[in-house]
Amino acid sequence: MLARVATFALSALDPVRVTAEVDVRPGLPAFTLVGLGDVAVRESRERVRSALLNSGFDFPLRRIVANLAPASLKKAGPAFDAALAAALLAASEQVPVGSLDGVAVFAELSLGGELRGCRGTLAAAEGARASGIELLLVAEERAGEAALVTGLKVGAIRDLQELAAVLSGNAEVRLARPTIETATVDSGLDLADVRGQPHASRALEIAAAGSHNLLMEGPPGVGKTMLARRLPGLIPPLAGDEALEVTRIQSVAGLFDGGGLVRQRPFRAPHHTVSPAGLVGGGSVPMPGEVTLAHRGVLFLDELSEFPRHSLDALRQPLEDGSVTVVRRSGAATFPARCTLVAATNPCPCGYAGQGSRCHCDQQAIDRHQRRLSGPLVDRLDLLVALANPTGDQLRSSSSASTAEVAGRVVAAHAQRNLRWPQSTIRSNAEAPEASLTDQRCLSKEALEAVDAAYARGLVGLRGRVRVLRVARTIADLREAGLTGVEDVLEALSMRLRVDGGTQ
Ligand SMILES: Nc1ncnc2c1ncn2[C@@H]1O[C@H](COP(=O)(O)OP(=O)(O)OP(=O)(O)O)[C@@H](O)[C@H]1O
Numbered sequence: 001m002l003a004r005v006a007t008f009a010l011s012a013l014d015p016v017r018v019t020a021e022v023d024v025r026p027g028l029p030a031f032t033l034v035g036l037g038d039v040a041v042r043e044s045r046e047r048v049r050s051a052l053l054n055s056g057f058d059f060p061l062r063r064i065v066a067n068l069a070p071a072s073l074k075k076a077g078p079a080f081d082a083a084l085a086a087a088l089l090a091a092s093e094q095v096p097v098g099s100l101d102g103v104a105v106f107a108e109l110s111l112g113g114e115l116r117g118c119r120g121t122l123a124a125a126e127g128a129r130a131s132g133i134e135l136l137l138v139a140e141e142r143a144g145e146a147a148l149v150t151g152l153k154v155g156a157i158r159d160l161q162e163l164a165a166v167l168s169g170n171a172e173v174r175l176a177r178p179t180i181e182t183a184t185v186d187s188g189l190d191l192a193d194v195r196g197q198p199h200a201s202r203a204l205e206i207a208a209a210g211s212h213n214l215l216m217e218g219p220p221g222v223g224k225t226m227l228a229r230r231l232p233g234l235i236p237p238l239a240g241d242e243a244l245e246v247t248r249i250q251s252v253a254g255l256f257d258g259g260g261l262v263r264q265r266p267f268r269a270p271h272h273t274v275s276p277a278g279l280v281g282g283g284s285v286p287m288p289g290e291v292t293l294a295h296r297g298v299l300f301l302d303e304l305s306e307f308p309r310h311s312l313d314a315l316r317q318p319l320e321d322g323s324v325t326v327v328r329r330s331g332a333a334t335f336p337a338r339c340t341l342v343a344a345t346n347p348c349p350c351g352y353a354g355q356g357s358r359c360h361c362d363q364q365a366i367d368r369h370q371r372r373l374s375g376p377l378v379d380r381l382d383l384l385v386a387l388a389n390p391t392g393d394q395l396r397s398s399s400s401a402s403t404a405e406v407a408g409r410v411v412a413a414h415a416q417r418n419l420r421w422p423q424s425t426i427r428s429n430a431e432a433p434e435a436s437l438t439d440q441r442c443l444s445k446e447a448l449e450a451v452d453a454a455y456a457r458g459l460v461g462l463r464g465r466v467r468v469l470r471v472a473r474t475i476a477d478l479r480e481a482g483l484t485g486v487e488d489v490l491e492a493l494s495m496r497l498r499v500d501g502g503t504q
């Protein structure tokens with residue numbers, strides 16, 4: 001007898017509907033599983049056999065062939081276990097075959113028959129809704145996660161016995177509700193703790209308001225790392241479909257514990273030994289890299305000059321496009337990658353270049369150090385800040401703005417953007433196309449002339465010109481102005497040129 005049930009595989013972050021088919025025929029006892037599965041999928045046979053026997057069901061001593069269709073799609077992980085077990089129960093007439101119509105099952109099995117939660121449950125639920133499934137059955141621990149998807153019935157299942165009882169109509173299915181959200185945790189990091197560094201604080205505010213990339217350069221111990229860690233606190237929490245998008249990424253990457261929607265902006269700070277694949281994604285079954293895990297949040301590269309050049313170069317395309325495509329033998333996978341890049345570095349190997357006699361590096365060593373920072377990558381950084389040790393006055397005064405104050409201005413700037421581009425898919429000024437920025441209702445004639453003059457003098461390239469326009473727009477948003485003015489452009493230009501031009 002043949003039975004089928006729907007389940008889901010993940011292709012990058014997207015769900016793909018898979019049919020688990022099981023055929024039970026008279027013949028020599030055997031259990032064959034086909035359908036291009038990885039080791040975890042092939043091992044599923046052993047888990048299904050033990051789970052059925054330990055739950056008091058018969059394991060048919062006949063010829064069993066199981067298939068995961070479409071067979072051309074590579075499948076990974078243990079999430080097909082419960083679907084295979086359900087189809088096997090139906091094919092061996094232990095539950096009615098018709099009970100599997102309109103149902104999808106997505107969970108791992110323990111040898112004792114309990115259902116276990118799997119990575120990507122949220123994505124599977126989105127797939128179930130999109131393909132018209134009526135009821136998705138998942139492990140109890142991940143049911144709240146699946147129920148975040150509205151318009152889909154999600155059943156929480158403890159073990160195989162409950163699964164069989166629900167399918168046979170002997171038990172009511174326990175419908176899940178979305179997990180109540182946990183409040184966002186306050187990191188306790190306040191911008192008011194930072195003494196001095198007014199330029200860097202201003203750059204952080206602009207970065208938070210428009211998602212612009214930022215590079216901080218300065219001697220050891222001036223507060224670069226300290227400042228970068230305070231950036232997420234300045235950006236408003238995730239809302240609406242952005243929250244769902246980030247939750248789905250974290251669920252697929254195994255970073256999500258099945259709680260409520262993720263509202264906290266991601267902050268990723270990979271160590272400089274990270275590989276290019278770790279940074280942009282990879283693996284034989286492509287998994288998201290740090291740039292995707294930081295999507296809609298902050299990617300912090302501390303000690304930028306220590307990162308291998310090829311790792312940094314791998315970031316160039318994702319930073320430009322906001323997405324990254326990883327090609328492997330099993331196919332191409334595209335991951336979103338819209339994050340704010342914050343980088344920190346010392347100006348030379350000893351760290352004290354520009355600090356008078358404290359620097360022991362010769363010019364060659366300084367040049368070599370600068371060369372390690374990939375030029376094209378630095379060209380993608382909008383705000384360059386040179387930090388120096390705070391003066392005695394700055395140390396004594398406590399005039400730094402607090403996180404709450406700056407975050408308030410950032411919220412107002414975001415509101416200004418939403419007002420300007422209400423129906424648009426533009427989520428930050430850093431994504432804005434040139435045409436939207438140079439629109440007469442948005443940019444004054446004099447401001448455009450100022451940018452073009454900087455371009456004519458060779459101070460910025462074509463990429464730099466658009467990036468300056470974006471930053472200037474954010475600066476105008478921060479003062480809640482409808483029109484980008486010359487002063488906004490000049491501030492944006494000064495931030496872009498600060499390190500090279502040595503204006504600080
Ligand atoms: N501007 C500042 N205001 C207050 N405290 C500071 C400041 N700068 C540095 N500190 C203190 O020094 C410590 C080290 O600062 P931080 O790690 O940010 O330096 P850094 O610039 O990242 O140095 P490195 O180049 O060595 O990484 C901080 O934890 C903080 O206690």
Ligand SMILES: [Mg+2]
Nearest residue numbers: 224225302344
């Ligand atoms: Mg540091």
